[in-house]
Amino acid sequence: MSMVQTLEPGSRYDLRAGLSPDAPDEDKLKDEEGLFGYCHSYETSSRYDGPGLRVVLFVSGCLLRCTYCHNPDTWHLKDGTYVSADHVLRRLADFAPSIKALGGGLTISGGEAMVQRAFTQRIFAGAKKMGLHTAIQTSGFLGDRISDAYLAEIDLVMLDIKSSDPATYKRVTGRDIAPTLRFAERLAATGKPAWIRFTLVPGETDDPDNVAGIARFVAPMKNVEWVEVQPFHKMGEFKWKALGLDYKLQDTKPASRELTDRVIAQFKDAGCNAR
Ligand code: SF4
Numbered sequence: 001m002s003m004v005q006t007l008e009p010g011s012r013y014d015l016r017a018g019l020s021p022d023a024p025d026e027d028k029l030k031d032e033e034g035l036f037g038y039c040h041s042y043e044t045s046s047r048y049d050g051p052g053l054r055v056v057l058f059v060s061g062c063l064l065r066c067t068y069c070h071n072p073d074t075w076h077l078k079d080g081t082y083v084s085a086d087h088v089l090r091r092l093a094d095f096a097p098s099i100k101a102l103g104g105g106l107t108i109s110g111g112e113a114m115v116q117r118a119f120t121q122r123i124f125a126g127a128k129k130m131g132l133h134t135a136i137q138t139s140g141f142l143g144d145r146i147s148d149a150y151l152a153e154i155d156l157v158m159l160d161i162k163s164s165d166p167a168t169y170k171r172v173t174g175r176d177i178a179p180t181l182r183f184a185e186r187l188a189a190t191g192k193p194a195w196i197r198f199t200l201v202p203g204e205t206d207d208p209d210n211v212a213g214i215a216r217f218v219a220p221m222k223n224v225e226w227v228e229v230q231p232f233h234k235m236g237e238f239k240w241k242a243l244g245l246d247y248k249l250q251d252t253k254p255a256s257r258e259l260t261d262r263v264i265a266q267f268k269d270a271g272c273n274a275r
Pocket of ligand 1: 062063064065066068069070071072074110111112139
């Protein structure tokens with residue numbers, strides 16, 4: 001069992017590794033009560049992480065291996081700080097009055113929040129009790145495993161759809177696309193507010209047919225408030241090197257303004273509210 005620690009503020013670009021060496025593998029975690037969990041860091045942010053001023057909590061553990069991932073030091077539970085949910089909520093309570101005043105809330109990101117289902121549900125529930133807006137940033141890969149009660153604690157789902165083409169999705173993430181699309185359909189069927197996020201990686205996801213496929217899928221969904229195009233950048237590259245990982249996008253250039261505008265226009269032309 002990992003030692004309980006305190007969670008320090010930081011940035012998503014801080015490199016954290018090996019802080020809880022006794023943690024289980026992320027696909028073997030038994031997280032039934034959610035009293036404790038593994039977190040990378042937390043920071044305040046705005047606009048890109050949900051409406052208003054946000055406290056963004058980055059939890060550890062992810063089952064995808066995206067080639068462009070900015071936070072490979074969140075893939076494993078053992079890289080996170082082992083903290084209690086109460087401790088996280090006490091930290092959040094310090095920010096709650098100003099976040100509320102600025103129309104913001106709590107966003108849980110990662111890693112993948114759904115790896116630690118009970119832990120993140122407990123934190124979402126605590127945030128709602130403080131009167132905060134709640135948002136999750138997720139790949140949706142584990143969407144089948146979360147309950148309606150879990151979803152009820154979340155006001156906004158920010159869902160990454162990285163490709164419409166199963167082969168491209170598999171190449172870029174290492175996993176199947178079907179669970180993500182099923183999760184998107186479930187959100188649409190229940191009217192859960194959602195922002196769809198698309199990472200634009202030149203040479204990987206920018207094919208017009210790939211973009212068109214996502215746009216066709218999302219455009220009829222009335223619950224989708226925004227499609228957000230996120231241009232690929234290389235701010236996380238140093239982490240891959242520090243962790244001894246093979247960074248395949250070394251020669252890939254960040255997405256240009258022109259390419260980003262083309263893709264946003266493509267989503268808009270298909271009827272999506274895109275930015
Ligand atoms: S889902 Fe997010 S955290 Fe997981 S590998 Fe992909 S980009 Fe990284």
